[in-house]
Amino acid sequence: MGGGSEARAAVLADVFSEHAKTLAGALASAGYPDASDAVQEAFVQAVVHWKSVGRYDDPVQWIRRVAVNRARNRRRGRSRQRALAARIAAQPERVTAPPDIDDELGHALAELPEQQRLACALFYFADLPVAQVADAMAISVGAVKYHLHAARASLAAALGVPNGR
């Protein structure tokens, strides 16, 4: 990867092995396509810009935010491609089949708005504190709590269970 950057690559490789899989899983569970590619792109940017990123208090937070943005961009890009293909082919838009969901909660999660689902994925799947979820989503802590409350309310209603707090 280049002579002087081997040390940085080693540091980032450790960060990658510790966080990449969880982050990709959270983004995939939040419904983003190509979540792994988005995470890989975020780490590529981290390596390329490590001179700046490495000075941040928490470079991993920067990587999470970049990964979330990349995942969002990829989803928007796919939506545009589908719409364009549908227009060109004069055919109804085809939606990629969602992964098999074998329970009601899975269906209920898939139906959540994007922000609520992402907040749930980062909070419950990646086990991030609310503050880090807020940072990754580039929203306030209060907004994260709002999305989590709303998501829990929707999931509880779908399952017919009390939203215990």
Added chain:
Amino acid sequence: MDVDDGSAMPTDDPLAQSTRRALGALAAGPEPSWDAVVAGVRRIRRIRFAVAGAVVAAIVLAFAASVQAAGGRPRSVRVESPEATTSTSAPENASTTTLPPTTTTTPLHRSNTTVWNPLVVNGPTSSVPPGSTTTTTVFEPLHPNATNLAATLDSVDDTNMTVGQTTKLRGTITNIAGEPVTTQDYFATIAGCGLPGTTIMNQGYLATQVLQPGETISYAVDFTPGPDNVGTDYCTIGFSSQLPEIAAPTGPGPNVIAVTVNPATSTT
């Protein structure tokens, strides 16, 4: 939209546990690969190197093109002193071309400085894509003088003439300057014949041509003697300044050919 009631978000209640399980099921997919990250970094660096190389190449090509367009080096025109003076000087390159002394009067309205003289004139033509514009900057060629041009008078077709008869003076002109030189401009290249002590006027103007560095052209100009030329005329080639005339040679010499001009025979 902000909600921050201070309460902790439940993380281990039944709903949270169920949500975790469901999210885990949805998280299936390919795992990110560090090798892919390394490959991505290499790809970006290759692109950066390629872009940097292209920029450097473009700069070098643009510089080379500008140097070529300027004829190998920046062009300048040296003009004479603003003070009107009259002097007599011999040509410098006497070894190859010896010209008679030339009376030179420098103009009053030109400064004694070397000036950049870019002109947008008849540049090389090229096909231009629609919608685009090009400007070709061409520098004015140097004016003719003994420093820029080496001229020879090699022959006169008929050296025994009668008034009214026409002959041709032939020779060559070579650009000995490092940049293009015109044969005619504010100063002029004149070939002609005259009696000693007279001036050769514009009878022998050469056609205007721009000679590239090292280029040699042949010339042939007409000489038709009048009654004032009766006698032994001396033909030569030289360079004028300001006035379109050069001094006629006073006698034989290099680049000087004598011509006998006889009076026209009367038929009366």
